[in-house]
Amino acid sequence: xxxxxxxxxxxxxxxxxxxxxxxxxxxxxxxxxxxxxxxxxxxxxxxxxxxxxxxxxxxxxxxxxxxxxxxxxxxxxxxxxxxxxxxxxxxxxxxxxxxxxxxxxxxxxxxxxxxxxxxxxxxxxxxxxxxxxxxxxxxxxxxxxxxxxxxxxxxxxxxxxxxxxxxxxxxxxxxxxxxxx
Numbered sequence: 001x002x003x004x005x006x007x008x009x010x011x012x013x014x015x016x017x018x019x020x021x022x023x024x025x026x027x028x029x030x031x032x033x034x035x036x037x038x039x040x041x042x043x044x045x046x047x048x049x050x051x052x053x054x055x056x057x058x059x060x061x062x063x064x065x066x067x068x069x070x071x072x073x074x075x076x077x078x079x080x081x082x083x084x085x086x087x088x089x090x091x092x093x094x095x096x097x098x099x100x101x102x103x104x105x106x107x108x109x110x111x112x113x114x115x116x117x118x119x120x121x122x123x124x125x126x127x128x129x130x131x132x133x134x135x136x137x138x139x140x141x142x143x144x145x146x147x148x149x150x151x152x153x154x155x156x157x158x159x160x161x162x163x164x165x166x167x168x169x170x171x172x173x174x175x176x177x178x179x180x181x
Contacts, residue, residue, distance in 0.1 A: 017069055068137055072172055075165030076134030079127055079147040082155025082162065086124030089154045093117035123149050127159065134166050140173035 002009060007018035015022055068076075094117035097110055130146005133139050147166050150159030 020070075068135060069169060069172060071165050072137060072169040073135055075147065075162045075169065076131045076143065078131070078158040078165065079134060079143070079150045079162035080131030082150030082153060082158040083124040083126070083128030083131060083146070085155040085158070086120050086127060086150070086153030088124075090117045090120030090122075090124060093120060120153060123153050127153070127155075131162065134162070137169075137173045140166075140170055143173070 001007070002016040002019060002021055002023060004021035005016060005019040007016055009016055009018075009023060013023065094114065097113045097117065127146050127150035130143050130149065133146060134143035137143070143166050144163065147159055147162035150156075150162055152159070
């Protein structure tokens with residue numbers, strides 16, 4: 001239980017998934033010492049996870065799955081934006097082809113151009129769908145495939161960030177947990 005907001009959290013996490021507050025240690029033995037910081041941080045400055053929680057804090061609970069960490073939310077949003085960019089590129093490509101083909105005439109290169117434009121749109125739709133799977137952690141494979149497809153279009157940097165963040169949060173997906181025997 002979070003002492004700040006009262007939200008239920010798994011025992012193995014350090015920060016509250018709802019508000020980002022540091023949770024009290026729950027385990028068999030207390031840690032012996034505080035780990036040395038890698039870099040100096042001002043007292044009271046938000047940590048990366050808390051900062052992400054503050055950025056995403058304005059999103060209502062209806063739109064944010066309670067099980068999704070801020071890291072996973074950002075990964076899903078990156079995949080979705082990469083998908084939107086791919087859809088826009090496909091539409092622009094197809095509209096540019098219509099202008100060129102009206103001037104030059106319809107040729108075999110135009111058929112290939114239409115296939116490339118439609119392929120980019122399909123790629124974008126699949127990347128967007130993968131991002132939605134990441135924002136509401138249902139299916140790890142679909143979320144990761146969507147992020148990888150986001151790397152194939154014009155949103156390569158966003159797709160790469162999405163792949164890294166989704167892979168880091170694999171344990172948050174119910175289908176990636178080992179079966180109890």
